Amino acid sequence: MSGAPRVAAAPRLYDRTSELAAVAQLSARAAEGRGAVLLLTGGPGTGRTALLEQAVRDSRVRAHRVAAPGGNRVPWSGIRALLSALAPTPSAARRALRAARGPAGVPGALAALCPGEPLLLCLDDHHLWDAHSRTALDAAWRGNTGPWAWVVSFAAYHRPPDVPGARLLTLGRLSREGARHLLDDVCRVPLTASLRTRLLDEAAGHPGVLAATAARVPAEPKGGAGPSGPVIADASLSEVYRGLLDSLPAECGRVLTLVAVAGEPRPDAGRPDPAAGGADALRPVGADAVLAVARAVRASPEALDRLVADGLLRGTRGALRFDDPFLRRAVLGTVPPSRRRELYALFVPPAGGRSDARGGPAGGDDDSKGQGGAAAAPTPHPAGHGAGMSAAPPRPPGVSEESGTAGVPGAPAEADPVRDAAGGASRFRASHLAGEAAGAVRAPEDVPGLPGVVRGRAELARGLAALGDGPVGDAHQALLLAASLLRDGAPDEASEARFLAMEAAWAAGDPGACAIALGGGGSGADRTGTAEGADAAERDFRDGMRAALAVRLEEARAPLGRVVAHDGASDDPRRLLRAGAAALVLGDAPAAVRVHTRALATMRATARTALLPRVLEHLAYAELRSGQHELAAAHAREGLRTAESTGQRNAAAHQHAVLALAASVRGDAPAVVEHAGRALGTARAHGLVQARTLAEWSIARAELAGGLAAQAAARLAPLVGRGPRGGHFALRMLVVPCFVEAACAAGREAEAGTAAEEFAVWSGLGLDPQAPGQLARCRALLAGGGDSADWYREAVRHHEESGNDFERARTLLAYGKWLRRRRRLVEARRPLSDALVTFERAAAGVWADQARAELRATGGAADRRTVPGAVGELTPQQQRIAGLVAAGATNHEIADRLSLSPRTVDHHLRNVFARLGIRSRVELSGLLSRTTGDGRCSDR
Structure with missing residues (x-):
């Protein structure tokens, strides 16, 4: 979310010895014929471009720096700029670009232009390159075998490129000595010792801020004491951070301004501590307060979500702060004083009292009184959309007052490890159920010699924490141990731990671990298969899921069907989640939507905020399966906000994956890249195979819709395969139809045929009502001859029965294309017109564009309002x-x-x-x- 700063590079580089050495090593590797990739990141003004230019000057091999092409990110413009820098003539560059867009990819283009020649290629501002170029480069780097060294810079607050094994360097602040040398280079006027010291102190080693300020500082009058206020003016900071601020979406910029203004002591007051990192420069403000007035500046909650997710803002829901104090001042420097007063007025506390940043009544803090109440972050005025403020969540059912007060002032002074551990576990679980942010209450520490139940609850709390924000493999093991320890003394909690352990294994894409969690064997699991206290529905769920994991579906249908019927009518959230999971496994998407909708209503009624992300995640998956993409996206956005406010990054990754998949239907390629990138960032770190598969699938669908069939097929091929590189075991077959379409278009018919045969077996199991129609479409694509028409008609018939309009429109579009390419233009118009109308109703923009273009090519009456x-x-x-x-x-x-x-x-x-x-x-x-x-x- 950041752009390149608009500050001239310093004449020389200081404190960048290790970074330049890393580039030199990279260049040496290229000279030896061994390619590698070095990633370079840094905030605004840290000198990424200057370092790349220095690397080009110092390189031992032929080197080029290629900047991000300006303008509107035309597809392939980045690769075109790279190849143009290397090609001797424009015609050679065009030939290389055609090669780069083909099966040979970027390595083939480079090999054609510079056969065997080692190169140092410095790509600046990778985050600003177009999506097609970034995807092609990612593919090249994953299989880089040529003598090419790549130095790739990207701005902080952006996800790094996906390059396995690449080294990542972050440009930080300068040392005091380096800052002094830089100041000597860039300062235009002599400075007194005192002013020089103040400037170095305030800049805190930031090279861009130091250079911008030194270029503006006036000559100090003789005998003067220098400026009375900050030496670093807000205008200088705005200059350094302008690239970042200009690149922000308008809504994000408005929300960032709100947070900056809300933290001011008064709308027209100066900052008492001008130095970077001062307490006043980092004053926090409640997220609820910002959201409550966001409507007044035409901003949505999603804008705040994005700022927090990108790291521009930090903290919990009750206390937001800027990650970079200079950024806060830069934002304030762009707001005129009159506008700042207007915005501040929205946060004026109501007459007769004031509130703290969390929305609760402020305490009688003496320090705050001494400042006349100015130290407390303001809260919304009732007339200024203050209704959005929320009180602390109510205590969940079953959580006693005592469980939430152990260890507070007034507790017994004598230490009791058992009591403290039990209280810690209870407090953690209570905070989880009540929806407090991660980190508000810590998971309890392990204490030797604890009773089994107490230790089991502590392990359950630890497993819950890892399931929300940690490697799901760790969560699985902790929850299995909790189930074993709780089995005799607390069977209901043991059952909950087993279900959660299965969820962790499912997210990790490990069917064997799922079976262990269900009691299918393995140490730490309940090998009896009949835990005490387990009701009939729980036994049905366990037996049905174990049969389904073993692909014995005839045995799975009856018990899982009973779970959907029994638990789906419950008001217990755990039972509803269990019933919804059973419905999804059975392929009954309407039942899964109905059950999870009931669970959502129950969650909201009981204010169990921490469970909301899980319910919304499952509900969104069910809606995707039933073809309700926009509804799934709406619930995923709500789930994302809740997951981030409660510190559940794993749930947030799943919601991002859903949003990416929905965006691939709409044809919103930037949103696909954005959400899929965020999902993959967490999924790879925490082992979320399910989220990773959905994110990769969404990227491939966007590529296929954009005409990049070869790249889509290459991305999907591992997902439909087996083994450690494969996709999620429950999603493999759902991905196959998309892979077959991409593979047929890319000339990989043999692989497509193999996948289609496996899909035919799976379709016969009856787990997905969409499968028969999709299978017939795959047969049509593979047939190629006269039989294709029969297969397409059969596919349309199956789609009519299943009721998924989007899949039906996909088939009609493919059928219309097939007819048009055989000059059967009149016949092609009907399926293409039908597909166009359906895509437009579903807001599937890129697919509608395809259908419209095909219809025009037949001479049909496509919508001509867009071309008057x-x-x-x-x-x-x-x-x-x-x-x-x-x-x-x-x-x-x-x-x-x-x-x-x-x-x-x-x-x-x-x-x-x-x-x-x-x-x-x-x-x-x-x-x-x-x-x-x-x-x-x-x-x-």
Whole structure:
């Protein structure tokens, strides 16, 4: 979420010896024919670009720095800039770009341009490159075998590129000595010793801030004491951080401004401590207070979620703060004083009292009184949308007052390890149920010699903590141990621990561990299969799930069906979650939606906030399975907010994966990249195979929709396979139809056929009502000849019965394409029109664009409102070529895309120019931008 700072690079680099040495080692490896990747990150003004330029100057091999292309991130613009820097002629660059977009990828293009030549390639601001280029580079780095060394810089607050084994360096602050040398280089006027010291103190080693301030500081008058206020002006900070602030979405910028203003003592007061990191510069403010007034500045809760997720803001829901104190001042420096007073007025406390940042009444703190109440962060005025403030969550049922007060002042002074451990476990579990943020109450420490039940509850608390925010393998083991320790003394809690252990194993994609958690053997598990106190529904769930994991589905249906019927009518959240899981395993998506909706209502009624992310996660999965993508996205957004406010990063990763999958349906490629990247960041660290599979699937669907079939097939191939690199065991078959479509388009029919045969066996099990229609579509894609029409018609018939409109529209689109390519234009118009209408109803923008382009190519009456006037009079083929030209494609790229010769493309383009009365590609792009609103290519 950050951009490049707009500060001139320092003449020399200081305190970057280790970073330059790492680049030199990389260059040496390239000279030896061994490629590698070095990742370089840093905040605004830390000198990423300057370091890359120095690396190019010092390189022992041919080196280039390639900046992020400006403009609107045209697809493949980054790779085009890279290859243009290396190619001797523009025509060679075009040939290399075609190779990069083909099966050979970027390594093939580099090998063609520079055969055997070692290179040092410095890619600046990777986060600003277009998605197509980033994906192609990721694929190249994962299999990098050429003599190419890559130094890749990206801004802090962004996810690093996915490069296994790559070294990551972070540019930090300068030492005092380095800061002094830099100041000597960049300062234009002589400074007195006192002013010099103040400047070095306030800059705190930040090279960009130091350089920007030194360029602005005026000459000090003789005998003067220097500036009375801060030496570093807010204007200098705004200059350094302008790239970051300009790159933020408008909503995020407004929320960031709210947090900065809310932490001010008064709207027009100066900061008592100007030094970076001072207490006043980091004053926290409650998230509830910010959210309550966000509507007044046209900002949504998602904007605050994004700022916290990216690390620009830190802290808990009750106390937010800026991660970088300079950023706070930079934000304030962009807000005029009058506007600052207006925003501050929204946080004025009500007359007759004031509240603290959490929304509760402020205590009688003497220090606060001494400052006239200014030290407390303000809270919303009732007239200023203050209704959004929430009180502390109520104590959950079953949690006593005593369990929540052990260890507070007034407790017995004599230490009792057993009592303290039991109280700690109770407090942790109570905080979990009540929805406190992670870290508010710590998991209890292990105390030797504890009774089994007390130790079991402590392990249960530890397992809960790891399940919410930690490696799920650790959570699985802790919960298994808890179940074993609680089995005799607390069978109900043992049952809960087993269910949670199964959830951890399921998230990790380990069916064997799931069976162990259900009592299928293994140390620490309940091997009897009939725990005391287990009711009939619990036994049915255990027996049914074990049969399903062993792919004995006839044995699984009856017991799991009884679980859905019995527990699905309960008001117990644990039973409802169990029933919903059973419904998903049976493939009964409508029942899963109904049960999880009931669970959601129960959670909200009992204010058990910490359970909400799990319920919303399962509900979103069920809605995705039933084709309700936008509803799934809405629930995932709510789940994401709750997961982040309660510190459950694992649940947040699952919600990001759902949002990525929903965005792939809409065709929102930036949202896919954003959410999938966040999901993968946590999934890889915590072993969340389920979230990883969904995130990779969403990226592949976006690639397929954007015409990148080869990349989509390469991404999906591991997910449909078995083994450690494979996808989640419960999702493999769901991914197969997408893989078959991508593989057929990419010329990998043999792999597609193998996957389709396995999918046919799975389809016969009856676990997914969508499978028969998807299987018939796969058969049609693989047949290729006259039999395809029969398979497509059978697929449509199955889709009519299953009721998933999106999958039906996908099949109709594929059928229409097949008919059009065989010159059966009149027949193609009906399925394409039907697909277009369905995609538009589902807000599936990129798929609707495909259907619209295909329909135009048949001469059908596609929606021409987007191309009025003379543009609307172009032939369908001319419209497609014009759209691609406006998107920045060359004639050769258009020829590859439309299976035409470059000469034919040139002929069509000359006719387009003549019809529209224009002379250049630039005029064409501008004309389409004015007539369509965005000028985007309609051919996807």
